[in-house]
Amino acid sequence: MPWTKIYGDKSAFEKAAAESDVPLRGITYAEALREAQAQLLRDDERVFVFGEGIDDPGGVFGSTKDLHKEFGDERVFDTPLAENALTGIALGAAVSGMRPILVHMRVDFVPLTLDQILNHAAKWSYMFDGKVHAPMIVRSVIGRGWGSAAQHSQNLHALFTHIPGIRVIMPATPYDAKGLLMAAVEDGNPVIFIEHRWLYGHMGHVPEDPYTIPIGKGIVRREGTDCTVVAISQQAAEAVKAADILAEEGINIEIIDPRTLRPLDTDLIVGSVEKTGRLVVADNGWKYGGIGAEIAARICENAFGALKAPIERINVPECPTPASHILEAEYYPGIEDIVAAVKKVVQYGHA
Amino acid sequence: MTKENLTKNDLTKDNLIDLYRVMLKIRLFEEKIVDLYPEQEMKCPVHLCIGQEAIAAGVSAHLNKDDYIFSNHRGHGHAIAKGANMSLLMAEFYGKETGCSGGKGGSMHIIETERGIMGTSAIVGGGIPMGVGAALASSIKKDGKVTVIYNGDGASEEGVFYESLNFASLKKLPVVFVCENNGYATNSPQIARHSSCEIARLGPALGAASACIDGNDVLAVYDTAKEAIERARNGGGPTLIEASTYRWKGHVGPGEDHLIGSRPEDELVEWKELCPIVAFDKKLTTDGAATEAELIELGSVLAEEIAEAVRFAKDSEYPDVDKLLTNIYYESKE
Numbered sequence: 265m266p267w268t269k270i271y272g273d274k275s276a277f278e279k280a281a282a283e284s285d286v287p288l289r290g291i292t293y294a295e296a297l298r299e300a301q302a303q304l305l306r307d308d309e310r311v312f313v314f315g316e317g318i319d320d321p322g323g324v325f326g327s328t329k330d331l332h333k334e335f336g337d338e339r340v341f342d343t344p345l346a347e348n349a350l351t352g353i354a355l356g357a358a359v360s361g362m363r364p365i366l367v368h369m370r371v372d373f374v375p376l377t378l379d380q381i382l383n384h385a386a387k388w389s390y391m392f393d394g395k396v397h398a399p400m401i402v403r404s405v406i407g408r409g410w411g412s413a414a415q416h417s418q419n420l421h422a423l424f425t426h427i428p429g430i431r432v433i434m435p436a437t438p439y440d441a442k443g444l445l446m447a448a449v450e451d452g453n454p455v456i457f458i459e460h461r462w463l464y465g466h467m468g469h470v471p472e473d474p475y476t477i478p479i480g481k482g483i484v485r486r487e488g489t490d491c492t493v494v495a496i497s498q499q500a501a502e503a504v505k506a507a508d509i510l511a512e513e514g515i516n517i518e519i520i521d522p523r524t525l526r527p528l529d530t531d532l533i534v535g536s537v538e539k540t541g542r543l544v545v546a547d548n549g550w551k552y553g554g555i556g557a558e559i560a561a562r563i564c565e566n567a568f569g570a571l572k573a574p575i576e577r578i579n580v581p582e583c584p585t586p587a588s589h590i591l592e593a594e595y596y597p598g599i600e601d602i603v604a605a606v607k608k609v610v611q612y613g614h615a
Numbered sequence: 616m617t618k619e620n621l622t623k624n625d626l627t628k629d630n631l632i633d634l635y636r637v638m639l640k641i642r643l644f645e646e647k648i649v650d651l652y653p654e655q656e657m658k659c660p661v662h663l664c665i666g667q668e669a670i671a672a673g674v675s676a677h678l679n680k681d682d683y684i685f686s687n688h689r690g691h692g693h694a695i696a697k698g699a700n701m702s703l704l705m706a707e708f709y710g711k712e713t714g715c716s717g718g719k720g721g722s723m724h725i726i727e728t729e730r731g732i733m734g735t736s737a738i739v740g741g742g743i744p745m746g747v748g749a750a751l752a753s754s755i756k757k758d759g760k761v762t763v764i765y766n767g768d769g770a771s772e773e774g775v776f777y778e779s780l781n782f783a784s785l786k787k788l789p790v791v792f793v794c795e796n797n798g799y800a801t802n803s804p805q806i807a808r809h810s811s812c813e814i815a816r817l818g819p820a821l822g823a824a825s826a827c828i829d830g831n832d833v834l835a836v837y838d839t840a841k842e843a844i845e846r847a848r849n850g851g852g853p854t855l856i857e858a859s860t861y862r863w864k865g866h867v868g869p870g871e872d873h874l875i876g877s878r879p880e881d882e883l884v885e886w887k888e889l890c891p892i893v894a895f896d897k898k899l900t901t902d903g904a905a906t907e908a909e910l911i912e913l914g915s916v917l918a919e920e921i922a923e924a925v926r927f928a929k930d931s932e933y934p935d936v937d938k939l940l941t942n943i944y945y946e947s948k949e
Contacts, residue, residue, distance in 0.1 A: 312755060338755060339755065343782070344778065344781055344782055344785065346778030346779075346781065346782060348744065348774065348775045348778060349743075349744040349747065349775050349778030349779045349782055350744075350778075350782075351744070352741070352743070352744025352745050352747070352748060352775065352779070353744050353745075353747050353748035353751055353779070353782060354748060355744070355745050355748055356685070356733075356744060356745030356746055356747060356748020356749040356750075356751070356752070357748040357749065357751050357752040357755075358748070359733050359734065359745070359748075359749070360683065360733065360748065360749040360752035360753070361752060361756070362751075362752045362755065362756075364748075379738060379741060379775070380741070380744065380775075383736075383738045383741060384736060384738070384741055384745065388734055389942050389943065389944060389945050390719060390942050390943050391716060391719055391720050391724045391734070392715075392716045392717075392719070392720055392724060392726040392734050393716050393717025393718070393719045393720070393938075393941075393942050394717075394941070394942030394945070395715075395716065395717075395726045395728055395734075396726060396728055396733060396734060397945035398945075399945070428943050429943055429944065431944075450947070451945075451947070452945040452947055453944050453945050
């Protein structure tokens with residue numbers, strides 16, 4: 265399907281659109297998010313969107329641009345710098361029948377709100393045995409690069425996956441960004457919806473009509489037989505490029521984008537590893553206690569006998585993000601790391 | 616009796632008796648827990664509000680059934696004043712499946728959505744932004760509801776209190792912050808925690824109305840809450856009410872703090888002299904609003920209601936263990 269594809273850049277999408285038998289409507293990841301919110305605001309009076317600076321001309325990397333002009337500042341509004349209260353306000357509104365979408369422009373600000381996420385939102389359904397539920401979305405942004413340093417470019421998604429009661433969604437394509445955001449609002453649970461800053465300009469096919477994507481279902485981005493690469497968020501785009509390089513050397517990787525980290529599509533990953541016998545997990549977060557550890561554990565539990573080589577994990581090093589671009593270049597994993605990890609796994613036992 | 620000497624508001628005899636009934640209901644409910652707790656069948660921490668009953672009674676007198684309250688770990692009285700079903704509360708404390716939270720919440724996590732009780736938080740200050748969120752929902756929906764947030768003096772030290780009050784003032788939300796200042800956070804006295812003893816002053820600093828009142832005077836609470844709730848309902852924004860009071864029992868459990876040396880006995884004795892129920896009982900009988908016999912009869916009726924709640928709780932079943940993993944997530948039934 266053309267919309268399950270990851271296009272390396274705009275020209276790659278345009279080339280695919282020109283060659284496609286069916287018309288492909290191309291918009292960016294940021295535009296897809298904006299479109300999802302605009303359609304939710306239009307079709308569901310319970311929805312409102314708020315957060316620090318969301319009505320700025322930039323509109324959170326374009327993802328909320330001018331929504332306040334279209335829907336009024338009672339339903340789309342800027343807020344005080346009060347992250348913990350804002351998250352609690354979203355929760356209180358949610359249990360009172362609304363469907364809030366709260367935007368934190370940097371995931372680094374979300375730890376200020378952990379009390380409301382972890383102690384409150386995650387527990388409000390269970391603690392009251394389903395008498396009430398908490399349909400709220402926390403959109404937040406992870407990123408990398410440009411000297412953003414230790415407090416403005418973290419990848420904290422794994423923190424949230426530890427918490428029962430929360431859903432963690434990380435779309436990697438424009439199609440998924442729209443469909444998963446609409447699914448998240450419909451879902452009725454507290455959702456941490458994490459976007460990657462480098463993906464906002466990515467182009468892909470996005471149908472104009474509203475649609476949802478099932479939460480908890482991963483997707484195979486590329487089929488292969490030699491090694492499974494589970495690639496999280498922006499790493500999916502890196503993996504697609506790595507796959508081309510590896511293919512030239514006769515190594516065919518199968519790329520799985522889980523799309524949702526909690527719940528995790530274990531069956532899809534297990535099925536793939538049973539086929540390939542090898543696993544690499546590519547993630548922009550830390551290794552220690554990270555999502556790669558969870559995926560590796562599930563493979564050990566469910567597909568131990570299928571493994572032909574030890575599992576490899578690609579992560580950032582165990583330190584905060586440095587500022588200098590020289591150190592940054594060393595810090596962030598990318599295409600070359602995926603290529604090297606796959607080769608190591610494939611060559612295991614043959615060296 | 617003249618109405619004027621009872622309150623600035625037009626209170627009928629029935630209104631006055633209702634205030635008394637709510638206070639006494641809370642007191643008897645909590646005292647029943649004190650009696651039963653040593654049986655060790657109620658296997659959860661209980662945070663009793665004996666001594667603080669006038670606040671919830673005076674506030675809730677102005678709330679409609681569908682107005683919201685958000686409250687804390689010391690929330691039995693708030694819920695009862697809002698009309699919560701005592702049988703469901705008691706069953707919850709006994710860990711029974713018939714409890715208001717199916718046995719998953721315990722005494723610190725009370726709910727009755729039909730009465731606007733949307734769940735209580737046991738993280739100090741945690742329910743405050745939720746209450747503001749409910750008020751924001753009312754403001755967007757224009758449903759005319761008011762939200763009351765109960766918190767203690769300890770919660771006023773939390774950052775989220777400041778964040779929430781600022782937001783509520785900014786948006787002129789229909790919400791009333793009721794700070795029950797009982798002078799202690801667990802065993803830490805207010806003087807160890809605040810440089811100022813006037814929490815109410817934080818209201819005007821953030822653009823909210825405020826009042827500092829005697830929280831053991833149910834009519835003072837009634838009058839102040841009436842004004843604050845009317846202001847909220849009419850678009851005038853939030854009010855911060857600081858109501859001073861005293862918790863007779865320990866922070867948690869049925870014991871008394873002076874027996875373990877964490878608070879002075881003299882202090883408890885002084886505050887018991889200021890018992891909100893005894894004071895109001897005297898006022899009602901002195902002013903002729905009720906006879907002592909009528910009030911005693913009222914107490915008997917309430918005691919029987921509470922006994923029935925205990926019977927219901929004890930007779931109910933424990934949750935089946937297969938309920939352990941239910942309702943972690945909401946499953947859409949659409």
